[in-house]
Structure formats: C-alpha cells, structure tokens
Amino acid sequence: xxxxxxxxxxxxxxxxxxxxxxxxxxxxxxxxxLKELYxxxxxxxxxxxxxxxxxxxxxxxxxIISHMRKDNKTVGVLxxxxxxxxxxxxxxxxxxxxxxHSMDEGVxxxxxxxxxxxxxxxxxxxxxxxxxxxxxxxxxxxxxVGVGQDEVDVVKSAxxxxxxxxxxxxxxxxxxxxxxxxxxxxxxINKADREGADKTMSDLKLMINMDKKKYAGGKWKPPILKTxxxxxxxxxxxxxxxxxxxxxxxxxxGELQFRRKKNRVREELTDMLKKRLIEEVLENLTExxxxxxxxxxxxxxxIDPYSACDNLVLPAIGVFxxxxxxx
Amino acid sequence: MGKKRxxxxxxxxxxxxxxxxxxxxxxxxxxxxxxxVVYSGLHQTPEEIVEAAIQEDVDMIGLSSLxxxxxxxxxxxxDLLHEKGADDIVVCGGGIIPDEDIPKLKEVGIKEIFTxxxxxxxxxxxxxxxxxxx
Numbered sequence: 122x123x124x125x126x127x128x129x130x131x132x133x134x135x136x137x138x139x140x141x142x143x144x145x146x147x148x149x150x151x152x153x154x155l156k157e158l159y160x161x162x163x164x165x166x167x168x169x170x171x172x173x174x175x176x177x178x179x180x181x182x183x184x185i186i187s188h189m190r191k192d193n194k195t196v197g198v199l200x201x202x203x204x205x206x207x208x209x210x211x212x213x214x215x216x217x218x219x220x221x222h223s224m225d226e227g228v229x230x231x232x233x234x235x236x237x238x239x240x241x242x243x244x245x246x247x248x249x250x251x252x253x254x255x256x257x258x259x260x261x262x263x264x265x266v267g268v269g270q271d272e273v274d275v276v277k278s279a280x281x282x283x284x285x286x287x288x289x290x291x292x293x294x295x296x297x298x299x300x301x302x303x304x305x306x307x308x309x310i311n312k313a314d315r316e317g318a319d320k321t322m323s324d325l326k327l328m329i330n331m332d333k334k335k336y337a338g339g340k341w342k343p344p345i346l347k348t349x350x351x352x353x354x355x356x357x358x359x360x361x362x363x364x365x366x367x368x369x370x371x372x373x374x375g376e377l378q379f380r381r382k383k384n385r386v387r388e389e390l391t392d393m394l395k396k397r398l399i400e401e402v403l404e405n406l407t408e409x410x411x412x413x414x415x416x417x418x419x420x421x422x423x424i425d426p427y428s429a430c431d432n433l434v435l436p437a438i439g440v441f442x443x444x445x446x447x448x
Numbered sequence: 449m450g451k452k453r454x455x456x457x458x459x460x461x462x463x464x465x466x467x468x469x470x471x472x473x474x475x476x477x478x479x480x481x482x483x484x485v486v487y488s489g490l491h492q493t494p495e496e497i498v499e500a501a502i503q504e505d506v507d508m509i510g511l512s513s514l515x516x517x518x519x520x521x522x523x524x525x526x527d528l529l530h531e532k533g534a535d536d537i538v539v540c541g542g543g544i545i546p547d548e549d550i551p552k553l554k555e556v557g558i559k560e561i562f563t564x565x566x567x568x569x570x571x572x573x574x575x576x577x578x579x580x581x582x
Binding site for chain 2: 134135138139141142145146204205207208209210211212213214216217218220223224229230231232234236
C-alpha cells in the first residue's frame with residue numbers, strides 16, 4: 122500500500138484532506154490511491170440530506186453529529202455548496218453551523234463546491250465518501266441542496282436519504298417533487314414552530330399516500346417528522362427513524378453493502394465510465410487542436426456538426442479498428 | 449476537468465468580535481474572483497480555525513479582526529499552524545489594525561495586513577500573486 126493510502130486508513134487528517142482536494146481537482150494520480158483504498162470501504166453508513174437553501178440542513182446535521190458523538194460514533198461530513206457559474210468561485214458556508222465540532226477528533230467536516238463539470242460532482246463526492254469510509258468513519262453525512270441531476274445522484278448513493286422542507290413551502294414541494302422526492306426515505310419538516318407546519322404535513326402525507334402501491338407488502342414507507350433543529354427538538358426521533366431504516370435495509374437485503382449490489386454498481390460504473398471517457402477524449406482532442414479545428418470548420422460552414430462529431434469521436438473510441446485507441 | 453488547481457481560501461473571524469460585514473464582503477469578492485471560500489462564522493478560537501483550515505485543505509487563511517485582540521489572535525494562529533506542520537498555509541489579516549502593530553504581526557509570519565480603505569481589487573490581486581495552490 123502507498124504511504125498516502127496507509128495514512129488515510131490510519132485516519133491521518135492531513136492526508137485525507139489533501140486526497141479529497143486531489144480528487145476534487147481531478148488529479149489523475151488519485152486513481153491508484155482509490156484503488157488501494159477500495160478494500161477498506163463499505164463499512165460506513167451513508168446519510169444523504171437534501172432540501173432547498175435555508176431549510177436548516179446544516180443545523181440539522183450539526184445536531185445529529187452531537188447525538189452520534191454521544192453514541193461514540195465517528196462522523197464524516199461532506200457539505201456541498203454550489204459553484205458560481207459565472208466566476209467559478211464558491212462560498213462554502215455550511216461549516217459555520219457545524220464549526221463547534223471542529224475540535225472533535227471524531228468528526229471530519231469537508232466543504233465541497235459543485236464545480237459544474239460533467240458528472241464531476243457525483244464522481245468526486247462518491248470518491249470522497251470512499252475516502253471517509255476508508256478512514257473509518259461510522260457515519261458519513263452528505264449534505265446538498267438537491268438541485269440538478271448530479272446532486273440527485275449523489276443523494277442516491279446514500280443508505281438513507283432525508284428530504285428537509287419547511288412550513289409554507291407548498292409550491293416548492295411540488296417543484297422538488299420530480300427528481301428527488303421519490304428518493305426520500307425520511308421527510309423532515311424543520312422550523313416546525315412556524316405557521317403552516319400542519320398544512321405541510323398533510324401535503325406531504327397526501328403525496329406519499331398517492332404512492333401507496335410502492336409501499337405495499339411491508340416496503341419502507343417514508344415517515345414524516347417535525348423538527349426544530351436549532352432547539353434540538355425532534356432530533357432524537359429523527360435518529361430513531363434513521364436507525365429503523367437501517368434495520369429495514371438489513372432485514373430486506375441481509376446486509377448494508379448496498380453500494381456493492383448489482384444495480385448500484387451498474388449505475389456507479391456507468392457514471393465513472395462517462396466521466397472518464399469525456400475527460401480522456403475531450404482532453405486529447407483539445408490538446409491536439411482537433412476540437413478547435415472542428416469548431417472552426419462548423420462555423421465556416423465546411424462541415425455539419427453531426428459529421429464533425431463522428432470524425433472526432435469514432436477514431437477516439439476505435440470503432441473502425443475494432444480496438445480501443447491506447448492513450 | 450483539469451489538472452488545474454482551484455484556489456481554496458478560508459475567511460475566519462477569530463475572537464469575541466461580532467463584526468463580520470467586512471469578512472462577508474471579502475468572501476464575496478474572493479468568490480467573484482473564482483476562489484472557493486470557506487467561511488468560518490463568528491467567535492472562533494485560533495485552534496478551531498486552524499483545525500478547520502486543515503480539514504478543508506485551504507491555501508490561505510484570511511483573519512478578520514475589528515475588536516482589538518489581533519496581537520494575540522493572529523500570532524497564535526501562526527503558532528498553531530506551525531505546530532501542526534501546516535505552515536505552508538499563507539495567512540493574511542485585515543480589519544481595524546493600528547499601523548504600529550503591523551510590523552510586529554508581519555514579523556511573526558502574517559504575510560500581509562489590509563486596513564480600512566483597501567480596495568477589494570487590491571486584495572484579490574494580492575491573493576492571486578501571493579497564494580498559489582499548494
């Protein structure tokens with residue numbers, strides 16, 4: 122095992138922090154390290170928390186960290202915030218709510234920006250989950266705003282997916298419905314002391330009951346809980362539901378390594394392939410200038426974009442030779 | 449996707465100081481310059497700041513102090529980074545810092561101090577010139 126991998130498995134904070142940076146920055150050398158770490162993964166319980174900005178996700182995460190720590194469990198947090206599509210920069214502010222845990226050696230918190238590259242978030246977050254898993258964290262919490270396919274996919278990598286809403290979000294619940302709502306294992310109505318909590322509760326109930334068939338035969342039916350994260354109200358009940366869901370997963374699949382299950386592996390490998398292919402092919406075409414040439418040709422009307430695409434991609438994937446082109 | 453490193457910085461508010469308007473504006477300017485900015489929130493001890501900076505793998509910490517305790521808080525941050533073997537992280541500071549304190553702070557390792565009136569462009573340019581992704 123390489124020194125970096127050894128350090129990660131031994132729980133070295135600096136090595137972990139640096140490795141996640143390398144993953145994020147797309148450094149090719151991380152692949153070898155991730156390969157070495159993979160056998161040490163599969164032991165952590167992954168919790169995905171999602172919801173619109175301002176619903177209190179980070180505060181909720183802060184509270185559940187405290188509960189998990191009282192239980193002597195170690196926790197890793199990946200807090201994802203959006204990258205500005207204009208400047209490429211990002212303000213990563215989730216940590217503010219959790220900063221009281223920063224001196225606790227049993228807690229590792231890392232902010233990540235979405236960065237907006239092709240499926241990059243999904244891939245780098247999954248790799249970061251693997252790193253925290255390999256370093257031995259019992260729980261890994263991934264927090265995202267849950268907008269866009271990438272973020273939905275990230276949340277789907279979790280054992281338990283939690284969707285947080287606040288009272289009065291009626292229309293917004295409709296807005297998040299397509300895409301991520303179906304993936305919710307637990308629903309939280311945070312800031313439940315606000316007006317409209319009961320209405321939100323009945324809206325959510327109605328919505329879940331419409332999927333009755335899905336929950337037939339003892340399948341998991343998402344519970345809806347009211348919390349006031351700032352006051353730590355409803356948080357222990359929330360943790361009980363997480364535990365119930367964990368037990369349910371153990372009962373129904375016999376084990377928790379569901380990221381190793383066929384459909385999950387298929388999905389994750391597809392994502393990994395997509396990202397890698399785009400990366401390698403696009404990089405190669407850009408470096409050799411072929412990409413820019415093709416752009417110019419299309420602009421000058423010498424070729425149509427469909428043929429240009431064929432010209433670029435077919436040699437790269439070796440369709441004509443029957444053999445993949447070695448990079 | 450790239451082999452190009454993204455600059456990551458942390459904007460931190462050490463000590464009992466509730467004035468974070470400036471820190472927030474700086475954070476925003478950094479974001480607009482294309483950096484990833486981790487904001488620490490208020491009332492942080494140097495210990496908490498250093499630990500967070502290490503976990504976040506930032507290239508620079510920007511300390512903001514408007515409450516007069518910079519002569520303790522800034523050098524303490526430098527000492528802790530040194531102790532943790534993380535003194536490759538650049539530290540700069542800003543806020544209400546009297547001129548006569550600046551040489552002492554620079555001597556202990558604060559790379560630059562920005563006082564009121566400094567333009568955001570100047571600060572961003574300084575970071576671009578002096579902070580390289582590690």
